[in-house]
Amino acid sequence: HSVFDMSPPYGSLVPYGEPSWYRGDHDSPYYNQSHRDWRDRCRKFVEYEIIPYVKEWEEAKKVPLDVYKKLYKAGLTPCVVGERGFDFADPSVAPKPKGYDVFHELILLDELSRCGSGGVVGGLVVGYSIGLTPVMNFARPSVRDRVVPACLRGEEFISLAVTEPQTGSDVASIRATAKLSADGKHYIVNGEKKWITNGIFSDYFTTAVRTGPEGMSGISVLLVPKGPGVTVRQMDCQGVWSSGTTFVEFNDVKVPVENLLGKENEGFKVIMYNFNHERWGFVVQAVRFSRLLYEVSFKYAQKRKTFGKTLIEHPVIRWKLAEMARQIEGAQGWMESLTHQMCTMPPKQAVLMLGGPLALCKAHCTKMFEYCAREASQIFGGNAYTRSGLGEVVERLYRDVRALAIPGGSEEIMLDLAVRQANGQYKMAMAGKL
Incomplete structure (x- = not known):
C-alpha cells in the first residue's frame, strides 16, 4: 500500500467523517495491512452487534451481559487490556492481530465509539481497561490467572474503585480504610466509593484503600470480591446511562491478603501506572x-x-x-x-x-x-x-x-x-x- 494507491475511501463518504488514513488517497506511516484487517473486524462487530441496539441499551441503562461474551469470542476484549490480554484468551477466540501494537487498541476504541454513546462504550470496556489491567500487572500469579481469564470471557466483571464522595482528582486524600485482621490473613475494608463505572454488575472491585499514614505513601490497592459487606447502588447521572455508574459501600468486608496488588502502602504507584x-x-x-x-x-x-x-x-x-x-x-x-x-x-x-x-x-x-x-x-x-x-x-x-x-x-x-x-x-x- 503506497501513497499512490488510489483505493476507494473506507466508511463514511463525508470528507473528514473518518480519520485521514481511511480515505483512499491518503497514506499514513502509523498503519499497515494488519491495522486495516483489524479495522474491518472491529467495524463489522460494531455495525451488527452494537449500533442497532444503542438506544435500547441506553434507555434500559445497561448493556446485556451476553454482549460481553460476543465481544470476547470476536477476539476484541483481550485488546482492551493490551497485548498481554491475548495470553489469557482461549485458543477458540479469534486470534491476535499480526504485529500487534497500541494502534490496534486505538482502532478498537475508535470503532466502538462510532456507536455514539459514551455509556455503551464505557459499559463495554472501562472495567477491563482500568479495573482489570492493574490485576494483570500487579496481582499474584494465582489471583491473576484465576480472575483475568474469567473477566475476559464475560463470566465475571470488574471495576476500578478509587473515587470517593469527598475525593476525586486528589487521589492521595482517599479515606476508605483496610486494616489487617488479628490473624493476619485478611484486610478488613470500610469506606465508600462513588461514580464507579461498571460497579453495579461487578464481581470484583480494584479498590484504593488507606493502609498507612495520610497522603500517597499510605495507599494500597486491593482486589475486593463482591460479597458480605459490599453494597452497590446504581446512580442516576446526566449521561453515560448504560455504563453502570455506581455508589459502593464497604462495611467490614474481609479481603484475603493474597488480593493485595503490588506492595502495601505502594498502591499509588499501581494507580498511577x-x-x-x-x-x-x-x-x-x-x-x-x-x-x-x-x-x-x-x-x-x-x-x-x-x-x-x-x-x-x-x-x-x-x-x-x-x-x-x-x-x-x-x-x-x-x-x-x-x-x-x-x-x-x-x-x-x-x-x-x-x-x-x-x-x-x-x-x-x-x-x-x-x-x-x-x-x-x-x-x-x-x-x-x-x-x-x-x-x-x-x-x-x-x-x-x-x-x-x-x-x-x-x-x-x-x-x-x-x-x-x-x-x-x-x-x-x-x-x-x-
Missing part, C-alpha cells in the same frame, strides 16, 4: 465522538432548508463545520503522535515523559468534544433537544461530555499537571540533568 492509558482512552473517545458529531451535522446540513436554502449553503453553517473539522483533524494527529510514543517508549519512561502531554491532550480533546456537541446542537436546532429522531445522537453525546471531561482528571487538573511537569523538566534541563 495506568493513568496515562486511562487518559489516552478518553482522548480516543473524544476525538471519534467529535468526528461523529461533525459527520451527522454535515449530512443534516445537506437536507435541512431554511430561507429557501439548504443549511450547507449558508456561510455561517459552513464556518461551524469547518471549525469542527479543523479541531478534529488536529486532535487526530496529536493523538496518533502520542500513540506512536506509547508504542516505542519503554513503559517506565512513558509514565514519566508522557504524563504531561497526555494530560494536555485529554483537556484539549474534551474541550473540543464539548465544542462540537454545542455546534452540532446549534445546527440541528430543536431536533437536538429530543431523545429520539434526527438529533438523537447529538442529544445523547451532549449529555455525555462531562463524563469524559471530569473522570481521569478534570480539565483543570490536567492543564495544571501538564505545566507543572513542563516546569520541572525545564528546571532539570537548565541544570544539565536531562
